[in-house]
Amino acid sequence: MNFTTTELIGYLASLVLMISFLMKNIIKLRIINSIGAILFIVYGFMLAISWPIIITNAFILCVNTYYLMKHYNQS
Template identity: 70%
Template structure:
């Protein structure tokens, strides 16, 4: 599937990168972790769409887990 001649996987990767960059502009650590978690989820989806890129999936699953840990710890 393509949109504007760009494959879906690339769109998901671009969205994940933008969300990740936005997360680092947050002043609140809670907002940073929530938005960063959304980016991590998008990166996991991107890793799956790349015919299962395990380094991307494992790293972002770990980041998501760390974010969830600190969000629920409060």
């Protein structure tokens, strides 16, 4: 099996995203999900700019960041 770097980033992003949904703790879920979103954004740029992937995951990253900041500001 010969994978390109782009494919490896895509598979890694998918794996991280799937792992995030196994988290019981919402904070861990949001942090790991954010890492997956960042990887998908990188993947979107590596695909010669795939705007649907980039926009969707940038939105997910913003939502996760908002709720993480809200959580840590309340603590």
